[in-house]
Amino acid sequence: MHADTPRLPSHVTSRVVYLITPITVCVGKRQGRSPVSPPISHGRVVLTARALYRCWLSCKNAFPSPDLKKEWANDVWNEACAKEAYPDLFRQDEEFVYSSLGFLNDIKVEIKHAVESLYGFDTSRAPDIISRNASRAQALLSNMTFIYQEPNIGGPPHYPYRHPIIQRVINLTWFEDKEDDGIVFHEYFAPIPFEVIALVLTVVECCIGEWSDGTWKESKFTEERYKSIYLSHVNTLLNLHSHGQHQQGGDLLAQIQYDLLREARYVSPPSTTDILF
Structure with missing residues (x-):
């Protein structure tokens, strides 16, 4: 890790979650912006969202349907943004997919x-x-x-x-x-x-x-x-x-x-x- 790379909070790095596809994020308004490299704030939200998704698998349904996975991806991302106080981050829904197995x-x-x-x-x-x-x-x-x-x-x-x-x-x-x-x-x-x-x-x-x-x-x-x-x-x-x-x-x-x-x-x-x- 480079010396100038910000460290992420430890509470969101404690366990592995299986992210199948890469994430492309648009910063700012969804329309009129091109995908850019995610900032550190986006990294924090991603890791928190992964941990939250793991909680949902554990506490709600260990085998969600494909439609439910997509719904969860949206809800978990919004909750993670709120927890990390970055409400203006956007993502493409189809690129935030997990495997529970x-x-x-x-x-x-x-x-x-x-x-x-x-x-x-x-x-x-x-x-x-x-x-x-x-x-x-x-x-x-x-x-x-x-x-x-x-x-x-x-x-x-x-x-x-x-x-x-x-x-x-x-x-x-x-x-x-x-x-x-x-x-x-x-x-x-x-x-x-x-x-x-x-x-x-x-x-x-x-x-x-x-x-x-x-x-x-x-x-x-x-x-x-x-x-x-x-x-x-x-x-x-x-x-x-x-x-x-x-x-x-x-x-x-x-x-x-x-x-x-x-x-x-x-x-x-x-x-x-x-x-x-």
Whole structure:
């Protein structure tokens, strides 16, 4: 980097987002101006927009349709301009397009070892271990047993949506340090949205499936295979939430949302997380 190149704020550079096509920007009024090299103000807005788009994937819909992606691109850009106080920046809508699959695959790679550890998969090549891994993967994926705090393979599971992998993935992905999205854009994560929980469960389900043959074999996170699984998790959570609102004991899923947020803040410096509460 040249010595005279301005530094961008650290909070918008903490994670990678996958920008498929280059950006051409027109500075000033849209009509009567030619595209020029983007100034540093444009760079700040681009990076903030990327981070915001990542939040929308996490908290609204991990698999937006092409039309929704275009709508989001416009809304996210406007929000980023407002946050960075550069309201007069313009862009060409069709050139601000993201891929969500890269983001989701990155989460999967990041949590691979956590899944192995917390669900008891063993990398040994011994035949009995391979057989046990395969049986464990099958049992965990059956009836969503993997979501329970105590999967109790072979018996009834206990405490749904309380398995520690959920908290671990949330911490690693959105709250690991003060520059992560869950801290910088805390308004999207208070409390932890059902869509975030559904995304986590979908990625974890993919990771467990990589052990279905008894030895780990990578499985790419594809929309064709996992969009329906994600939507199923979202719908299940929303239905349980709606049902819980009418129960005498209260909405247990709402409590889980707040518990996940409360625990997530402890992995970040207190000076940055106090703003959440």
